Amino acid sequence: MSKTRTTSLTNLLQNKFILxxxxxxxxxxxxxxxxxxxxxxxxxxxxxxxxxxxxxxxxTLLVLVLILKIGLPPKKYWKHLIIVGILQTTIVYLCIMYALRFVDAGKSGIILYSMPMWSTIFAAKFLGEKGTPAKYIGLTAAMLGLLTILGTDMWHGENVIGELLIVAGAISWGCANVYYRFHLGELPKIQSSAFQMLFGTIGILLATIITEWNTPIAWTGTSIYYVLFTGILASALCFTVWFVILGLVDMVTATISMMLVPVFGLVLSIVLLGEKLTVSVSIGSILIISGIMIANVKKRYVRLHKGIRKNPNKVSSH
Incomplete structure (x- = not known):
């Protein structure tokens, strides 16, 4: 791997005015x-x-892997990359893209980003991570938020199947996160991201061939822009930058930052698509986002407090 290029990007992002x-x-x-x-x-x-x-x-990511001279992952990891690709790319985006036929974009983002809640549940079950009171409070709040959105629409008979598909995508994403930590944690993140995305894309292509072979495609300036923007920027570039950022900030900051995504998605869908913000979505969004933040912020506070008690004279200044 070309450490020079990776180090340069890391050094650049260490500047808080850039980070x-x-x-x-x-x-x-x-x-x-x-x-x-x-x-x-x-x-x-x-x-x-x-x-x-x-x-x-x-x-795009494979080209980046080639430029950075990372190379192919060892053969023993290939089956795990295929499984993560199916869980994280194939299932998640088949569910979310089909569900978006019926569900508003803003609401879809909120439901999908309940993923940290599912990751926490699976991590406790399969990785043996112990729960804390704050984590359980956060999970309860997030679950109530999800039920607020789903329950209201279920009561009115609106878009329930689409929303349940997004929940299935969030669960699959949570499974992928735990499986990745268990089997692929040793691989370079850019390498694992590139190859899991490649294998996941193959799964999506198969589904497309089976279900949409004769579906018309309108290649316009707008549709090409959507494909290139989401493919190069949202998928390849942002994932690459995000992996570097994860090495520079703590997981609390990363989790809270991730929760900005559905917030921006909700705001932009209202502004650009004219979607309406309902009371149930507002309450559910607040519960989901605050619940996930509570679970993470409180966990960091407890670790920091314990560290100060063990080393009272070791206080860092910034």
């Missing part, structure tokens, strides 16, 4: 991508768009 604008840029792009995924239905089938997006994204 925080980059975090903001990544979350805005990811939030904006929900608007594009929703509007893309006007130009092509949902699976066709997902295929085009991730084909562009995976090829």
């Amino acid at each position: 925080w604008p980059m975090i903001l840029m990544v979350t805005i792009i990811w939030g904006y991508s929900f608007v594009m995924m929703k509007d893309a239905h006007n130009y092509m089938g949902p699976f066709t768009f997902a295929s085009a997006r991730f084909l562009v994204g995976s090829l």
Whole structure:
């Protein structure tokens, strides 16, 4: 691997005047991508768009892997990369793209980003991570938020199947996170991201061939822009920058930053698509986002407090 290029990017992002604008840029792009995924239905089938997006994204990442001279992952990891690709790319984006035919973009982002809640549940079950009171409070709040959104729509008989598909995508994403930590934690993140995305894209392509072979495609300036933006920027560039950012900030900051994505998605979908913000979505969004933040912030406070008690004279200044 070319350590010089990676180190240069890391050194650049260590400057706080660059780091925080980059975090903001990544979350805005990811939030904006929900608007594009929703509007893309006007130009092509949902699976066709997902295929085009991730084909562009995976090829871009593979070129980056080639430039950085990272090379192929060892053969023992290939089956795990295929499984993560199916869980994190194929299932998640087949569910979300199909569901966007019925569900608003803003609401979709909120439901999908309940993923940290599912990751925490699976990590406790399969990785043996112990729960804390704050974590359980946060999970309860997030679950109530999800039920607020789903329950209200279920009561009115609106978009329930689409929303349940997004929940299935969030659960699959949570499974992928735990599986990745268990089996692929030793691989370079850019390498694992590139190859899992490649294998996941193959799964989406198969679904597209089976279900949308004769579906018309309107290749216009707008549709091409959507594919290139979500493929190169939202998928390849943002994932690469985000992996570097994860090495520079703590997990609390990373989790809270990630929760900006559905917020931006919700705001941009209202502004650009004219979607309406309902009371149930507002309450559910607040509960989901605050619940995830409570679980993470409180956990960091407890670790910091314990560290000060053990080393009272060791206080860092900034």
